[in-house]
Amino acid sequence: MKKRILLLGLLFVAGIFSLIGCGGKEKVKIAETTETPETKILKVSEAFSIENLNPHQDYQGWYTSIYGLTQSLFQINEQSAVVPVLAENTEVEGNVWTITIKEAASFSNGTPVTSEMVIRNLQKAGTMNARFTYFTKYTYEVVDDKTFKIVTGEPYPTLLNDLASPELAIVDLDESGDMATQLVATGPFVVSTFEPGGTITVEKNQQYWDGAVQLDGAEFYYMPESSTSLLAMQNGEIDTYTSVTADAAKTLEQEQDRYQLSTVSATRLQFYILNQNRLSDSVRKAINLTVDSSDIEKYLNGSVSATVGPFSSKAAYGQVTKDSVDINAAKLLLEEEGYILNSSGYYEKDGQVLTVNVAYYAARSLDTVAALMQEQLKEIGIKAELTLEEDPDATYIQTGDFDIGLYCMIADKAGDPYYFISCTLAQDAPYNCGGFSNQEAQHLIEELQYEADVEKRAELANQIIQIAIDENAFGYIALFNKTTAMVTGVSNVNENSPFDFYFLNAETNME
């Protein structure tokens, strides 16, 4: 009996080892066949995947742009300014925009990009994407093959910023079919294989219109779990990835000869709305004097950078100031309002403890921020009660039922401040749910809406945000960092761009 069991055990172990042995052999084979020095294939992991390649649908243009497949007429550079890509130059007279396309601009099949095709793309994106429906309402005029006019209903100074949106990518609509698995566009790369919801491989666009493409191709692996990306990087199976967590960055930093890390403040903002209908001026100011963004930045371990305003301080429209943290001044303000510190360490007035309701949701580290704010407010004697909601938009943002409402959103989506300001500070704006109402700010917002001069726009934006800060309507906490990890030798993956939707480009290279 014992012998039989021993025999069975040996057979089982032998089976396992033979299975493992097969695996090992095959891996070596893969390594031998694909890692030729002449071929430059960049291996990338991404935390997302898409089901089809239509850049006009939902946010998919972000991803086709990341894969280096699509380009728009314009793009936003690292300083958040609009620069031409397919477009050559632009003229504007009132609400008439005349745009000239670069002579060399062409699709990957060699077909030149024409005015007519660009107009069809804009109209198609307007039909397909609810966020761009206004493009179906504009009128268009083809001047010649490379020049066309867009007539907006009223002056629309941020049209070029909108045209820089990756969702408004220009593709050859006649040759791309339903864009389910193939796409003919203008980017430096073309689709090689595409598995919906999974891996996409791209190869060099042999007919790229704007110079040489350095890489031969790239493979984008869908890895939703960040720990897998880190392990794959350490195992040499990928060359680069973004959205590197703070812990992973610390691990990779220890091997500086193997990996490079690049961190920039991106465009996603953590902020809180102070409800003016419930909190007095003094209490709001006391809260803003207490909440310490630098402490939050330290606690979040490098994944965010403390901010003064909603935009990066590198942008012309990110030049605002706020009072530094001053707990004593905050306490003084409360005492001047008649609050008295009780034996429990909380301020109270008329027998009522000063209690604020902090509404938040458990994403983008807002749960941690809420807990830290609770601690900080306790230090000056304000009792914070935390209310966790699963969906902020359907609850406290909609009802205004909060004292402090935490939220996270992309503040700068296309290199212009108007989008965020119109969403959060304009009267009846969807995120102006804390009762902010300032005549001067509203007047400036209306001016900003139609102002065409970029410098003047930045100046107006700074004034508007400063009013909101001075009125203690909001508290801007931190901007998420965009951290890119690269194996030594990999370069130009748009690692310095604060925008998530740029990655692979013609200059991307690996040694």
Added chain:
Amino acid sequence: MKFYILKRLLYLIPIMIGITFLSFLLLYLAPGDPAQRKLTAQTAVTSDVLEQTREEMGLNRPFLVQYKDWFLNMLQGDLGVSYKDGSPVIVKLTKGMKYTGILAFSSFLLSVVISIPLGIYAAVKKDKLPDSIIKVFCFAGNSLANFLVAVALIYFFCIQTNLFPIIAKGNAQGLFLPTLSLSIPFMSRLITQTRAAVLEQLEQPYVAAARARGMKEIYILFKNVLHNSMISITTVLGLAIGTLLGGSVVTERIFMWPGIGKLVMDSIQARDYPVIQGFVMIMTGIYIIVNLLVDISYHFLDPRVKE
């Protein structure tokens, strides 16, 4: 038996209606707006755009009208399209089920092949060294978080020993680690159950009688004891099939396995109701059929069990 199977299959109809109605109601009542999730995945939108999208998605219709339309379409094999990306739900679920099915089958097979012999062996060697080692394995397998097991497997098999690549591109190599990760907790439960069932049988008088008659130990174990232990083992196996086919979010995410668990988790986060409804319906069917098969197997394993 035929009448019994038919009766059980007929139960499927009211159960299916009840469960799909309940899940539809819960999704309807749950906070969160699918249109908002779809549009504001990255940026904010105006209320006009939001309202227009709700209208297009049919979310402004009364609850009962929405459920009726979904149910009638479902009867015709149309589970609708995903709110998230507009692709047909049936295609998404079929693809997810295919991958989950492969992973579930391999995990089930590996677990059965390893666990039942080990469970018997542990029972035979009760309170001796092999039994203690197996008990420690079962304790660890039951206690360790799936996430930890998965990362530890990658660390050992991919990084330390370099036996497997992390990026396996859907081939047989890529199946090994997720299978092992998913099997470890299941194996632990199955070994424990098998050991307990076999121990119970080994104490029965018929075993002593068989030994007294001079029958070989291996014959007693595999012919009598295992056969009589199979009812409780089959119960565990039946439950496991349902669980394995439901997909494992953690395993699928870590090993980049495009199964149903990950699909459903993404759909819940995106409030992709048609996909969630389709999944609920499929899982209801699977659980009912698996339970029916387990019940039928009881009858064959022990004819004393009545219909």
